[in-house]
Amino acid sequence: MQRWKVNLAVLMIGNFLVMAGMTMIIPFLSLYLQQDLGLTDEHQIGIWAGFIFAANFITAFLFQPIWGKLSDKYGRKMMLLRSGFGMAIVMVLMGFATAPWHLLALRMLNGVISGFTPAAITLVSATTPKDRMGFAMGTLQSGGTAGTILGPFIGGLLADSFGFRPIFYITGALLFLASAISWVMVHESFDRTAAAMKRQVSVFKGFKDLxxxxxxxxxxxxxxxxxxxxxxxxxxxxxxxxxxxxxxxxxxxxxxxxxxxxxxxxxxxxxxxxxxxxxxxxxxxxxxxxxxxxxxxxxxxxxxxxxxxxxxxxxxxxxxxxxxxxxxxxxxxxxxxxxxxxxxxxxxxxxxxxxxxxxxxxxxxxxxxxxxxxxxxxxxxxxxxxxxxxxxxxxxxxxxxx
Missing domain, CATH: 1.20.1250.20 (MFS general substrate transporter like domains)
Incomplete structure (x- = not known):
C-alpha cells in the first residue's frame, strides 16, 4: 500500500476518533453544569453554556496561525501529536471540574492547543499526489463528519449508562488512542534542518506574504x-x-x-x-x-x-x-x-x-x-x-x- 494511502487511512480514523470525542459532550453540557457543577438558575446555565461552547473557538481562532508557523518549522506530525496528546489531557481534566469557570478555562486551553484536524489536512496534502488531492481531502472530511455525527449519539448513550464525568475520561482516552495510532503508523518526510535554515518570519508577516x-x-x-x-x-x-x-x-x-x-x-x-x-x-x-x-x-x-x-x-x-x-x-x-x-x-x-x-x-x-x-x-x-x-x-x- 502506498505511503500516502496509509497516512490517509490512519488520519481518517484519527479524525473520526477526535471529532467523536470532541462532540460527545454536546448532548449533556448544560446538564453537567446543572447536576455536577451546582448551577440551578436556567438563565445562568444558558449563559455559562454559551460562553463555554464559544471559548474553544475563540482561542482556536487566535492560536491556529501560530501552530501553522511552527508546523512549517518543526513538521506536521509533531504538531499533530502535540495537539492530540494535549487535548487528551485537557479533556480528562474537564472530568475533574468542580466549578463552571474550571470548565470555561479548560475549554479555552483546549482551543489553544487544538489543531489535530488542520495538522492532519496539512500532512495529507503534503504527502498526497496532487492529482489525487480532491479524493484525499474528501475522504479525510468524511472521517471527521462521521465522528461529528456519531459523537453526540454515543455520548448520550454513555451518559445514561455511566453518568457525565466518565464521558470526559472516555473522550480523553479516544483522543489519546487517535494520537498513539498516528504516532506509530503515520510517516512524514520532513527535513527539519532545511526548514530551520529558512528565514523565519512572524505570523503577521507570514499572513501578509500569503x-x-x-x-x-x-x-x-x-x-x-x-x-x-x-x-x-x-x-x-x-x-x-x-x-x-x-x-x-x-x-x-x-x-x-x-x-x-x-x-x-x-x-x-x-x-x-x-x-x-x-x-x-x-x-x-x-x-x-x-x-x-x-x-x-x-x-x-x-x-x-x-x-x-x-x-x-x-x-x-x-x-x-x-x-x-x-x-x-x-x-x-x-x-x-x-x-x-x-x-x-x-x-x-x-x-x-x-x-x-x-x-x-x-x-x-x-x-x-x-x-x-x-x-x-x-x-x-x-x-x-x-x-x-x-x-x-x-x-x-x-x-x-x-
Whole structure:
C-alpha cells in the first residue's frame, strides 16, 4: 500500500476518533453544569453554556496561525501529536471540574492547543499526489463528519449508562488512542534542518506574504462565509423540529435525526465529490456545491413536516460534501511549498471565526426574522457567495495566467 494511502487511512480514523470525542459532550453540557457543577438558575446555565461552547473557538481562532508557523518549522506530525496528546489531557481534566469557570478555562486551553484536524489536512496534502488531492481531502472530511455525527449519539448513550464525568475520561482516552495510532503508523518526510535554515518570519508577516497570492484571500473568505451561513440557524433547529412535529412524543429522536442526516449525506458524498474534483477541477465542484447548498437551505423555511425537513437537510449534506474539502484542495494548489501549514492554519482560523459568529448573529437576527427567515438569509448568503466566488476565482486565475 502506498505511503500516502496509509497516512490517509490512519488520519481518517484519527479524525473520526477526535471529532467523536470532541462532540460527545454536546448532548449533556448544560446538564453537567446543572447536576455536577451546582448551577440551578436556567438563565445562568444558558449563559455559562454559551460562553463555554464559544471559548474553544475563540482561542482556536487566535492560536491556529501560530501552530501553522511552527508546523512549517518543526513538521506536521509533531504538531499533530502535540495537539492530540494535549487535548487528551485537557479533556480528562474537564472530568475533574468542580466549578463552571474550571470548565470555561479548560475549554479555552483546549482551543489553544487544538489543531489535530488542520495538522492532519496539512500532512495529507503534503504527502498526497496532487492529482489525487480532491479524493484525499474528501475522504479525510468524511472521517471527521462521521465522528461529528456519531459523537453526540454515543455520548448520550454513555451518559445514561455511566453518568457525565466518565464521558470526559472516555473522550480523553479516544483522543489519546487517535494520537498513539498516528504516532506509530503515520510517516512524514520532513527535513527539519532545511526548514530551520529558512528565514523565519512572524505570523503577521507570514499572513501578509500569503495574502499576496491572489487566490488565498478569496478562499479564506469563502471558508468563513460557508461556516457563518451554515451555523446561523443551527441552534434553533430543535425548536423548529418541535414546531413541525407538533407533540413532545419522540421529539428528542426527531431533533437528533434532523441534526445528523446532513452529516450522513455529507460523509457519503465528500469522497465522491473529491474524486470528481480530481477529474474536472475543484473550482467547479466548489461553485456548484455553493449554489446547491444555498438552494437547499431556502425550502427548509417552507417545510410543512419533519419528513420534508429531513429530505431537504439530506440534500443539503450532499452539497456540503463539496465545500470545505475543495477549498482545502485549492489552498494546497495555490500555496508555495513550505508554507502549507500556515495557509491551513489561517483557514482554520477563518473556519473557527465562522463557527463562532454564525450562531451569535443568527441568534440575534432570529428575534426579527424567525428561524424561517434565517434559512432564507443563509441560503441567499451562500448563493451570493457563489456569484462572488465565480468572478473572484476567475479574475485571480486570469491575472495569474497573464
Amino acid at each position: 495574502m499576496v497570492i491572489r487566490q488565498l484571500p478569496v478562499l479564506l473568505t469563502i471558508t468563513f462565509l460557508i461556516q457563518f451561513a451554515m451555523l446561523s440557524p443551527m441552534p434553533l433547529i430543535p425548536l423548529y423540529v418541535q414546531k413541525l412535529h407538533g407533540t413532545t412524543e419522540n421529539l428528542a429522536f426527531y431533533a437528533g435525526f434532523v441534526g445528523s442526516v446532513t452529516g450522513i449525506s455529507n460523509m457519503v458524498c465528500a469522497p465522491l465529490l473529491g474524486r470528481l474534483s480530481d477529474r474536472i477541477g475543484p473550482s467547479r465542484i466548489l461553485l456548484v456545491s455553493l449554489a446547491g447548498a444555498g438552494i437547499m437551505l431556502i425550502p427548509q423555511a417552507f417545510a410543512e413536516s419533519v419528513g420534508q425537513l429531513l429530505a431537504f437537510r439530506f440534500l443539503l449534506g450532499c452539497f456540503l460534501g463539496g465545500l470545505i474539502p475543495t477549498v482545502n484542495s485549492l489552498i494546497r494548489k495555490n500555496t508555495p511549498d513550505g508554507m502549507e501549514s500556515r495557509s491551513f492554519g489561517f483557514n482554520s482560523s477563518a473556519l473557527s471565526l465562522g463557527n463562532m459568529m454564525g450562531p451569535i448573529v443568527g441568534g440575534a437576527l432570529s428575534g426579527f426574522f424567525g428561524i424561517e427567515g434565517l434559512f432564507i438569509l443563509s441560503g441567499a448568503l451562500l448563493i451570493m457567495t457563489c456569484v462572488w466566488a465565480t468572478g473572484a476565482l476567475r479574475a485571480r486565475q486570469s491575472s495569474k495566467q497573464a
